[in-house]
Amino acid sequence: MGETMKALVYQGPGVLELEERSIPMPKDREVQIKINTVSICGSDLGAYRFASDRFAPPLVLGHEFSGDITMVGENVKDLKVGQKVTVNPMVLCNDCFFCRRGEGNLCGNRKSMGTAIGGTQTDGAMREYVTVPDWMVVPVGDNVSYEAAAMLEPCGVTLACAKKGMTEDEKSVVLIGAGPIGLLIVKFLKALGVEKVIVSDILDTRLKKAKEVGADEVINAKEEDVVARVKELTDSYGADRVIIAAGVGSSINQSFELVRNGGTIVLVALMHEKVEIDPMEIVGRGLKFLGSYMFTSEMKEAAQMLADNRLNVEDLITSTYPLERGKEAFDVLNDPQNTEIKVQIKL
Secondary structure: OOOEEEEEEEEEOOEEEEEEEEOOOOOOOEEEEEEEEEEOOHHHHHHHHOOOHHHOOOEEOOOEEEEEEEEEOOOOOOOOOOOEEEEOOEEOOOOOHHHHOOOHHHOOOOEEOOEOHHHOOEOOOOEOEEEEEHHHEEEOOOOOOHHHHOOHHHHHHHHHHHHOOOOOOOOEEEEEOOOHHHHHHHHHHHHOOOOEEEEEEOOHHHHHHHHHOOOOEEEEOOOOOHHHHHHHHOOOOOEEEEEEOOOOOHHHHHHHHHEEEEEEEEEOOOOOOOOOOOOHHHHOOOOEEEEOOOOOOHHHHHHHHHHOOOOOOHHHEEEEEEHHHHHHHHHHHHOOOOOOOEEEEEO
């Protein structure tokens, strides 16, 4: 093994530079992973577009990835060199009230790979090697491709969201937004047995893919009255649950019009704008408004689903770039006219 590796380093909005960096070596209870595939997340793209304290440069982006263990530190158990793995990118304190309850996604001391969350720059996976604590590692079945394994982090996010607020008698769910997260939610909603999944978006290419992955009805919000169409499809009552996977503030008030009295609204989109709402919509109609953030056990559940051939995610991967052309991949995704769904970087 050489002493240096290639790393794609974020230096600020619109700037990604290929650098030579020292290869990290595993410490006690850590493993070294040779990266094979990295998926570009919407949050990575957001960092590329806008300056943010959450992505203070210089920083290696990328938290959705797969690879092979190439070295183990002392006191590592149940993991071995050559094992195919991915990683839960949440770097938890493992000692707070939430971590002790098994709710690490709510840990207030959390850091996260590929971000500066928690005030510390924690480099991600757009580089040839990473080292991580052994408890963050999620083993992947030998029959699972590296490409699919690099989708397991968003699978954890979307499976947790699909389960959030679900009831035994649920018949219909409206999903606002058919991007990569929305499309994965569709897959999990159908896997969980939801009878009618209705998807709205403004791009026909995404709506076509939504139908392909299991949506029962799709609505182009630019061409149809979404509220009227949903009421028509739900006996005029509205959906049992509405999931917001589009980071557009207006979708929150629209969700009140789409959900039935006593129903549930789930917000999973990372929305950074302030929205004015009428609280009486929640109180007077007995609504439940839930936030869905990250996951607890769902990443491992999804890994098992992939190993058991109960889940296919590779149909969402639309392009692949080598690390040397990583900036080109970001520029393609940054184009308002792009039709990509999930873009990956192969090392």
